[in-house]
Amino acid sequence: MIKVHLRLLIFMCSFSLFAQDYFPSNSGVIANNSNYTAFTNATIHVSPTEVIENGTLIIKEGKVVSVGESVNIPKNTTIIDLSGKTIYPSFIDIYTTFGVTKPKRGGNGPQYGASRSGFYWNDLIMPEQDVMASFKYDSKSASEMHKLGFGVVNTHMPDGIVRGTGALIALNNDADNSMRVVDGETTQHLSFSKSVTSRQSYPSSIMGSMALLRQMYNDAEWYADGNIDTKDLSLEALNGNKNLLQVFEAGSRANLLRADKVGDAFNIQYVIVGGGDEYERINEVKGTNATVILPIDFKLAYNVDNPFLAGTLSLSDMRSWNQEPHNPRLLAENGINFALTTYGLKSKKTFSSNLMKAIESGLSKQKALEALTTIPASLLGKSDVLGTLKTGSYANFLITSGDIFEKKTKLYENWVQGTPHVLENMNIKDIDGNYNFKLAGNDYKLTISSSTSKPNAKLESGEKSLGTKINYANDWMNLTFKTADSTKKEYIRIVANTTKGNSLNGKVTLPNGNTLSFYANKTKKKDSEKDADKKKEKEKAKEPFISPITYPNLAYGFTEKPKAETLLFKNATIWTNEKDGVLENTDVLIKDGKISKIGKNLSNKNARVIDATGKHITAGIIDEHSHIAAASINEGGHNSSAEVTIEDVLDDEDIDIYRNLAGGVTSIQILHGSANPIGGRSAIIKLKWGEPADDLVYNNSPKFIKFALGENVKQSRSRTNSRFPQSRMGVEQVFMDYFSRAKAYDNLKKSGKPYRKDTEMEVIAEILNKERFISCHSYVQSEINMLMKVAEKFDFNINTFTHILEGYKVADKMKAHGVGGSTFSDWWAYKYEVNDAIPYNAAIMHNAGVTVAINSDDAEMSRRLNQEAAKSVKYGGISEEDALKFVTLNPAKLLHLDDRVGSLKVGKDADVVLWSDHPLSIYAKAEKTIIEGVTYFDLARDIQMREAIKKEKSELINLMLQEKNKGLKTQPVKKKEKVLLHCDTIDLHN
Incomplete structure (x- = not known):
């Protein structure tokens, strides 16, 4: 027995020594083979659409020489028999930070100017950054990627708004960089995120990032035309990189659409890194024509064992867990090109399991393979050498035990540039x-x-x-x-x-x-056991449950977007806000989105008739000063941010849109905050719940901008207190300086001479040309007087003073200047500069002839502006009709929209509210809120929806419990508090 074992040991040792000369890897392939190597009898996926059964693949010197069913094998070829095994092209990850050291956070304190000379004026613009300058090959990370099937990665430096160029790296652990670097300059990378290494104060918001990018592109064109004598290495690099693939990290569906908007303005088609929520607005995403780089970082199910904690989960979070795995399928079904990436995963090990989950949710295996091979290769312009196993391609391929998208399949080897990376010994018999x-x-x-x-x-x-x-x-x-x-x-x-x-x-x-x-x-x-397996297969083959996608995709969303109707309200009390006053027992006909008729005994055979007996109809409420429905409010990085616009950051999924509709609100002006004297441009929108962000904005919207005075802009409560201005005198000087500069800019522009387009100066010049209106945050009478005088010096008028809690002190001057006042009904003493506020303010200004509105500046108050208006009846004896106008017709006048909305008049937009009671009563409920003939809020539907939401949550909770019972990982429930935005809300944009 001992002799037999000894002979066997000697034989194995001699075989091992022989193998070290000729067969150093478990695959039996010569390591430094300059001859041919043939892989025979394999199922070969040449591409996602071409499969060869019992085929042969021949490689030499890191390239594919030939592939097919009948291939002539040259002499002196090393032959590897892969009977029963499968070959795939190895995967490509187009978006990684492979081999790049994570940037370290910079020091404390804001930085207002550039820290570099010879470069762009903002440190966050770094197109000159070359990833290869700091690249260091990481064999450990490469091995981790090998196990997932990747052979090539595109890498970049994740730092800044414009991040510089990326490079394409082959994950060949046995080569040097000269061989690994497939292409040292493949892509240019951009994002909305600030650099972690820079203390640059501006931008501090997404809308600021968008404005900066637009200005950068304008400056690049100006520079390319030879109009700047001073050398700018950043702009030179930007222009030099324009023919590279432009990759924009968005990270969400909303930011994807924002990034595309920036690109469209300059005829740039970005390839956009998404966020996995594209399915929520699939038509809008498709409309961008962008290819999406898609992370598959699916949410874990929540641990819902505790019913009290489970009750705090929002339906949108629960839906995200359920719907996200279907996102790749829905993109494919809608013809949206996408590549898959490991980017964003906390652990790359979850990539394969998440990919399997996407396939179980309906993503075809062919589309999955395309997203990992041919699509990224095509985007990088490398289809001739990557993504397939056609003749001339790199010998980058995987050897597997079978279908690579099946859980039981083993990945044996990952060949990169003809070099094998052995993951499992495929010559060992499987004894599982x-x-x-x-x-x-x-x-x-x-x-x-x-x-x-x-x-x-x-x-x-x-x-x-x-x-x-x-x-x-x-x-x-x-x-x-x-x-x-x-x-x-x-x-x-x-x-x-x-x-x-x-x-x-x-x-x-x-x-x-x-x-x-x-x-x-x-x-x-x-x-x-076979029956049990068949049962499992049947269950797996069943259509996976997907929670319905609604518009917007959260509680109270529409499964189908509502459409305009012909509506006939009968026997209501009509508050016209016109010379007819209040009409009893009167009908209103709505047709084609307009007020068609007002009168008694109306009829229309095509109308849906609504009995409004004992009920009241008013024009929709208009909030002149709101901060709901926006992802950003302040861009406070500079003392002027006229170049930014709230229209860039509309949030069409803000539940406060629905809540405002429930309070009878149909239109709002979303104002920039009060972080700086000259803020950003407004967004005037209709609350069309379910419509995408851009469709909320008024057609031919009047142009407005937010200015601000007082404590906020002079940074009374700022910790750093380092940005000019720091006094009320300084605030005045900011206005004088910017208006003077804008006047000079406008004169140059009108002269016909060449000029550098400056978005900030363009906007301020619009004010001087009376094309844009100012809504100014204000409190103290001295500052109110100051700004009116500054405006008069430059021959224009302030449009609206908002807040204006000391307006009663200067009402006569306001009337003479022609400015309106939008105020709170009874807020006072919440900070020093409002100590003199009184609840009679609105009445006093109104009686002086000022156009007065009551605004909210608050997501909660905006839902009951009818009650806020009613307070002016008590404080100041305002008539009920005039009080209602404070939240309907008057804000429409201040917003220059009174020809469209604000009153019930034939020909105006059908923005109306059906109230259950007197519209100024605390008992009144908005039963229907209608915008342009579309019912966006219906009290009866709301009651039904509450039951539907309860049922859907219950179904999702049961599915999550099943996940946990299967032993799958879950995440703890964390209660989320909705952040309500106000004038002084500072964005936490990084």
Whole structure:
């Protein structure tokens, strides 16, 4: 026996020495082979659409020489028989930070100017940044990517708004950089995120980032035309990189659309890194024509065992967990091109399982393979050498045990540039399975798994699980386990050989030293187990449950967008806000989105008739000063941010849109905050719940901008207090300076001479030309007087003073200047500069002839502006009709929209509210809120929706409980508090 083992050992050692000369890898391929290598008898996926059964792949010097069913194999070719195995092109990850050290955060304190000379005026614009300057190949990370099937990655520096160029790297651990670098300059990278290394104060918001990018592109054109004498290395690099693939990291569906808007303005088609929520606005995403780089970082199910915590989960978060895995399928079904990436995953190990989940959710295997091979290759302009196994391509391929998109499939080897990276020895027989055997009168059940890599064994005797250790190599298995008698520390050892992978044959050594023959057969599945497997397959084949996608995709969204109707309200009390006043028992006909008729005994055979007896109809409420429905409010990085616009950052999924509709609000002006004297441009929108952001904005919207005075702009409560101005005198000087500069800019522009387009100056010049109106945050009478005088110096008028809690002190001057006042009904003493506020303010200004509105500046107050208006009846004796006008017709006048909305008049937009009671009553409910003939809020539907939401949440909770019961990971429930935005809200934009 000893002689036999010794001979076997000598033979194996000599074979090992022989292999070191000719077969150093487990695949049996010469490592530094300059000859041909042929892989025969394999199923070869040449591309996602071309599969060769029993094919041959021949490679030489890192390239594919030929591939096909009948291929002539040259002499002196190393032949690898891959019978029963499959070859795929290796994957490409187009968006990584591979080999790049994570940037370190910079120092504290704001930086207002550039820290570099010879570069762009803003440090966050770094197109000159070359990723190869700091690149260092990371073999450990490369090995991690090999296990996922990747052979090539595109990498970049994740720092700044314009981040510089990326490079394409082959994950060849056995090469040097000269061979690994497929292309050192492939892409230019952009984002909305600030640099972590820079303290640059501007921009501090997404809308600021968008404005900066637009200005940068304008400056690049100006520079390219030779209009700037001073050398700017950033603009030179930007222009030099314009023919590269432009990759924009958005990170969400909303930012994807924003990025595309910036690109469209300059005829740039970005490839956009998405956020996995594109399905929520699939038509809008498709309309961008952008290819999406798609992370598949799916949310874990929530741990909903605790019903009290589960009750705090929002429906939108629960839907995200359920819907996200369907996102790749929905993109594919809608013809949207996408590539998959590992980017954004906390652990790259989850990539494969998430990809399987996407396929289980309907993504076809062909589309999955395209997204990992041919699409990224095409985007990078490398289709001739990457993404397929056609002649001339790099020898980048995977050897697997079968279909790579099946969970049981093993990935044996990942070849990169003709170099093998062995993940599992494909020449080791797979002995995974269950084995039953009898030993010394005891029955045993042995389960072996992962036998081709790191074998695991589980041994049971009766109901006892025995401690077990297994080794498996060269078709020999060594198994050591404790005896069933736990009082003794005795072990049984088995040495067995496998020839076909379905039986074990050898010797067993008992604790007393006796040896016995050992034989165990792999057990076949019983009919009951087969039936159970079939049942599982059937369940898997069932259409996966997907929560309905609504518009917007959260609670109270529409499954189908509502459409305009012809509506006839009968026998209502009509508050016209016109000379007709209040009309009793009157009808209103709405047709084609307009007020068609007002009168008694109206009829229309095509109309849906609504009995409004005992109810009231008013024009929709208009909030002149709101901060809902926006993702950003302040761009406070500079003392003027006229170049930014709230229209860029509209949030069409803000639940406060729906809540405002429930309060009868149909239109709002979303104002920039009051972080700086000259703020950003407004967005005037209709609350068309369910419509995409851009469709909320008024057609031919009047142009407005936010100015601000007082404590906020002079930074009374700022910790750094380092930006000019820091006094009320300084605020005045900011206005004088910017208006003077804008006047000079406008004169140059009108002269016909060449000029550098400056968006900030363009906007301020519009004010001087009376094309844009100012709505100014104000409190103190001295500053109110100051700004009117500044405006008069430059020959224009302020349009509206908003807040204006000391307006009663200067009402006569306001009337003479022609400025309106939009104020709170009864807020005072919430900070020093409002100590003199009184609830009679609105009435006093109104009686002086000023156009007065009551605004909210608050997401909660805006839902009951009808009640806020009613307070002016008590404080100042304003008539009920005039009080209602404070939140309807008057704000329409201040916004220059009174020809369209604000009153019930034939020809105006059908923005109306049906109230259950007197519209100024605290008991009144908005039963229907209609915009342009579309019912966006209906109290009866709201009640039905509450039940539907309850039912859907229950279904999703049950699905999450099933996930946990299967042993899958879950995440804890964390209650989220909605942040309500106000004038002084500072964005946490990074």
